[in-house]
Structure formats: C-alpha cells, structure tokens
Amino acid sequence: MSNLTTYFAWDRSVRIFHWINFVCVIALIAVGLAILNDDALDLTNDGKVVLKTIHVLIGYVFAVNLAFRLLWAFIGGPRSRWRAILPGGRGYLGEVRNYLASIRMGQPRQYVGHNPLGKLSVAILLLLLLSQAVSGLVLAGTDLFFPPLGAWIAGWVAAPGIDSTTLVPYSREMYDAAAFDAMRAFRKPFATVHTYGFYVILVFGILHILAVVITEIREGGGLVSAMITGRKTLDGTPADRH
Ligand code: HEM
Numbered sequence: 001m002s003n004l005t006t007y008f009a010w011d012r013s014v015r016i017f018h019w020i021n022f023v024c025v026i027a028l029i030a031v032g033l034a035i036l037n038d039d040a041l042d043l044t045n046d047g048k049v050v051l052k053t054i055h056v057l058i059g060y061v062f063a064v065n066l067a068f069r070l071l072w073a074f075i076g077g078p079r080s081r082w083r084a085i086l087p088g089g090r091g092y093l094g095e096v097r098n099y100l101a102s103i104r105m106g107q108p109r110q111y112v113g114h115n116p117l118g119k120l121s122v123a124i125l126l127l128l129l130l131s132q133a134v135s136g137l138v139l140a141g142t143d144l145f146f147p148p149l150g151a152w153i154a155g156w157v158a159a160p161g162i163d164s165t166t167l168v169p170y171s172r173e174m175y176d177a178a179a180f181d182a183m184r185a186f187r188k189p190f191a192t193v194h195t196y197g198f199y200v201i202l203v204f205g206i207l208h209i210l211a212v213v214i215t216e217i218r219e220g221g222g223l224v225s226a227m228i229t230g231r232k233t234l235d236g237t238p239a240d241r242h
Pocket residue numbers: 025028029031032033035036052055056057058059060062063129132133134135136137139140141143191194195197198201
C-alpha cells in the first residue's frame with residue numbers, strides 16, 4: 001500500500017504570480033495575434049492604436065508581476081529563491097543524470113520543488129518573459145509614446161514647433177522625418193526580438209503545459225493543484241526533502 005505524504009511546495013506569492021502571469025500571457029498572445037494580423041483584419045489606424053493600447057495595458061500588469069517574481073527570488077522563502085529555481089550549481093548534471101536514469105527504470109524520482117529538468121524549463125521561461133517585457137516596454141514608447149520611454153521618444157521625433165506632449169501615433173505630419181527614421185532604426189531590433197519572442201513563448205508555453213501534464217500522469221503529485229493550494233501529495237520520499 002502506498003504511503004501518501006503532503007508537502008508544502010509553493011508559497012502564496014509564487015502561486016499568485018503564476019496565475020496572473022498565465023492569464024496575462026494568454027491575453028497578450030491573443031491581442032498580439034490580432035496586432036500581427038492587423039492588415040488582414042482591415043483595421044483603421046485608430047483601430048490599431050486601440051489594439052496596441054489594450055496590449056500595452058495588459059503588458060504593464062504582466063511586467064510588474066514579472067518584476068515582482070524576479071525580486072521575490074531574492075527575498076522569498078527557500079523554494080522561491082534563485083537557488084531553488086535556477087539549473088546549474090554543484091551536482092546539477094549528476095542530478096539530471098540520476099533523474100533521467102530513474103525515469104528509464106520506470107521509478108521517477110519525486111521532488112517537492114522542481115525536478116532538475118523543471119528548473120531548466122523555469123529558467124528558460126523566465127528569461128523569455130523578461131526579454132518580451134523589456135522589448136514590449138520599448139515598443140510601447142516607440143509606437144504609442146507610452147511610459148517608460150514615451151516622453152523621451154516623443155521629444156526625439158517631434159517636428160520643430162510641435163509640443164512633444166501632444167504627439168499622436170501614426171501622425172507623420174507631427175514628426176521630424178529624419179528623427180523619425182532614426183527612431184525606427186533604433187526600434188527595429190526590439191520589434192524583431194518581440195515578434196520572434198512571441199513564437200518561442202508560444203512553443204515553450206505549450207511544452208511547459210505538456211511537461212506538467214506528462215509528469216503528473218507518470219509521477220503523480222498533483223502538480224496543477226499544487227499551484228493552487230501550494231501543497232503536493234507524494235507517495236515516495238522526495239529527492240529534495242530538506
Ligand atoms: C508574453 C508577453 C507578450 C507577448 C506574447 C506579446 C506578443 C506580441 C505580438 C505577437 C505582437 C505583434 C508583433 C508584430 O506586430 O510584429 C506584439 C506587439 C506589441 N507588443 Fe507585445 N507581447 C507581450 C508583452 C508585451 C509587453 C509587456 C508590452 C509592453 C508593456 C508589449 C507591447 C507591445 C507593443 C507596443 C506592440 C506593437 C508593436 C508593433 O507595432 O508591432 N508587449 N506583442
């Protein structure tokens with residue numbers, strides 16, 4: 001008969017971060033897809049600005065939530081810290097080998113926190129989300145003159161005699177042509193990172209969900225409910241019990 005034990009895995013801050021992030025990323029993907037296809041959707045310039053404004057407002061919630069999580073990794077509980085979520089460090093490769101071997105033997109090692117491959121996945125996801133937040137915040141300035149860079153960008157591209165605080169997106173007659181071209185050149189790499197980042201996040205987001213579902217089926221532990229209640233129920237002795 002198996003011996004079930006319940007362990008405390010994720011603190012409340014991590015769980016709240018996770019679900020706010022989940023909702024924001026899905027919403028940003030949905031609105032981002034509409035922005036990507038704005039020509040096919042036959043939107044007016046005003047329609048495009050409305051879509052981008054909605055995307056950026058959700059983006060602020062997403063970016064603040066992400067910034068909170070990155071800070072929490074310095075000050076939160078032991079399972080929220082960098083040490084618990086980053087791959088690498090002494091013995092990491094050995095841990096990966098042991099974990100893979102245990103899967104091959106049909107007796108996967110159980111973990112209260114992330115298993116060694118889970119750490120890799122979390123680190124990649126956080127890095128991708130950070131890159132998307134930074135590039136998005138730059139685009140919010142270059143495309144809509146929104147904070148944090150909007151005032152500086154508007155001051156850069158405003159035509160002589162135009163008050164930069166009154167600049168309107170897509171109003172070329174208000175811009176200095178040379179400054180606008182220079183600003184678009186500055187913007188370009190951020191737009192490229194943001195667009196490719198979207199596809200990579202889409203693929204990794206799907207892999208992340210698949211990995212959770214497969215791990216749950218093979219190893220149990222209630223991974224999804226653990227992200228709601230904070231507790232995992234395991235039938236073996238976890239490898240990271242401390
Ligand atoms: C997971 C997070 C995010 C995803 C998946 C995402 C996705 C996308 C996609 C697919 C586009 C269309 C790209 C294109 O037109 O080539 C886009 C555009 C944009 N995003 Fe995001 N985004 C995210 C976060 C953010 C954040 C945090 C902000 C700012 C606060 C932001 C601001 C913008 C802006 C201003 C545009 C318009 C750029 C343009 O004109 O192409 N995004 N985003």
